[in-house]
Amino acid sequence: MFRKVCLSFAAVALSAALMAAPAFSKPVIIKFSHVVAENTPKGQMANKFRDLVNERLKGKVEVEVYPNSQLFGDNKVLEAMLLGDVQMAAPALSKFSRYTKKLQLFDLPFLFKDIASVDRFQQSDAGKGLLNSISKKGLIGLGYLHNGLKQLSSSKPLRVPADAKGLKFRIMSSDVLAAQFKAVKATPLKKPFSEVFTLLQTKAIDGQENTWSNIYSKKFFEVQPYITESNHGLLDYMVVTSAEFWQGLPEDVRAEVKKAMEEAIAFGNKVALEKSLDDKQKIIDSKRSEIITLTPEQRAQWVEVMKPVWKEFEAQVGKDMIDAAYGSNK
Numbered sequence: 001m002f003r004k005v006c007l008s009f010a011a012v013a014l015s016a017a018l019m020a021a022p023a024f025s026k027p028v029i030i031k032f033s034h035v036v037a038e039n040t041p042k043g044q045m046a047n048k049f050r051d052l053v054n055e056r057l058k059g060k061v062e063v064e065v066y067p068n069s070q071l072f073g074d075n076k077v078l079e080a081m082l083l084g085d086v087q088m089a090a091p092a093l094s095k096f097s098r099y100t101k102k103l104q105l106f107d108l109p110f111l112f113k114d115i116a117s118v119d120r121f122q123q124s125d126a127g128k129g130l131l132n133s134i135s136k137k138g139l140i141g142l143g144y145l146h147n148g149l150k151q152l153s154s155s156k157p158l159r160v161p162a163d164a165k166g167l168k169f170r171i172m173s174s175d176v177l178a179a180q181f182k183a184v185k186a187t188p189l190k191k192p193f194s195e196v197f198t199l200l201q202t203k204a205i206d207g208q209e210n211t212w213s214n215i216y217s218k219k220f221f222e223v224q225p226y227i228t229e230s231n232h233g234l235l236d237y238m239v240v241t242s243a244e245f246w247q248g249l250p251e252d253v254r255a256e257v258k259k260a261m262e263e264a265i266a267f268g269n270k271v272a273l274e275k276s277l278d279d280k281q282k283i284i285d286s287k288r289s290e291i292i293t294l295t296p297e298q299r300a301q302w303v304e305v306m307k308p309v310w311k312e313f314e315a316q317v318g319k320d321m322i323d324a325a326y327g328s329n330k
C-alpha cells in the first residue's frame with residue numbers, strides 16, 4: 001500500500017515536472033533493458049526507438065538502451081520494472097507466465113504457418129486484446145515485435161521426434177515449451193538466455209530452440225553441429241512498460257513516445273524479416289552447422305507428437321483464442 005502511494009506520488013511528480021519543463025530541468029530517463037545482441041530485430045528496434053525519442057524529445061525524455069542482459073535478465077526485468085528500476089523492455093512472449101497464462105497461446109507448437117499469419121492474428125481484435133492481459137499486474141503492453149519462427153539446434157541430427165528422446169534442451173521459462181519437449185521424451189530445462197552459449201559449449205545441455213538471428217548473433221551455431229529447420233514455434237516479443245510510469249507522462253509526451261515506439265517496431269519487424277534470411281545464410285556459409293531440412297513426412301511426425309500440447313493448455317489460453325490464432329493461417 002505504502003509502495004503504491006509512493007509510486008502514485010512519483011507519477012504525479014514526474015508528470016508535473018515534465019509539464020513545467022523548464023530549460024534547466026533534467027530529462028526523464030527511459031531505461032530500455034533487453035537480453036539480445038544489438039544486431040538483432042529487438043536490438044535494432046530498441047536503438048531506433050532511442051534515436052527517435054532522443055531527437056524528437058530532446059531535453060524532455062532520454063532513452064538509454066542496455067543490451068545483452070547488461071542490466072537485467074528476462075527473469076528479473078518485469079519485477080525491476082514494477083519497482084521503477086527500468087522503464088521499458090521487450091521480453092519474449094514465453095516469459096510472461098508469472099503475470100498471465102493467456103500469452104502461453106503463442107508458445108503452442110505448430111500454431112502459426114509463418115510470420116504473416118502471426119501478424120494477422122496480432123493485429124486482430126483478439127490479438128490486440130492480449131496486450132492488456134498483464135494490466136492487472138501494473139504492466140502495459142505497448143505492442144508486439146517479431147523475431148521469427150524457431151529452429152531446433154542440437155549435438156545430434158534431429159529428423160524425427162524419436163531422435164530427440166533423452167536429450168536435454170534449454171527452454172525459456174514457459175510450461176508450454178516444457179510440455180512440447182516432454183512430448184518428444186526429451187528433458188526441458190528452463191534457463192536464462194545469457195547462459196545458453198556456455199551450457200551448449202560445456203555440453204551441460206544437448207540442444208536448444210531459437211530463431212536464426214539469435215542462433216547467429218549469440219554464436220550457438222559454433223557449438224551446435226546440427227540445426228533442424230523445423231519452424232515449429234514462434235519467438236515474438238511484447239514491448240512493455242509500467243502503468244505507473246506510462247500514466248505519469250504528460251499526454252503530449254506520451255503520444256510522442258508512443259509514436260516513436262510504433263515507428264521503431266515497424267523498423268524492427270523489417271529487420272526481423274531480413275535477418276531470418278540473412279542470418280540463416282551466414283550460418284550456412286560458416287559451415288559450422290549442418291542445416292537439416294525435414295521431408296513433409298518427417299515434419300508431419302513432429303506435428304503429430306507435439307500437437308496434443310494444445311489440448312493440455314486449452315483451458316488456460318482459451319479454445320476461442322486457439323481457433324482465432326490458427327484461423328489466421330491462410
Ligand code: SIN
Pocket residue numbers: 035036042091092147172192193209210214235
Ligand atoms: C530473446 O530473444 O529475447 C531471448 C530468447 C530466448 O531466451 O531464447
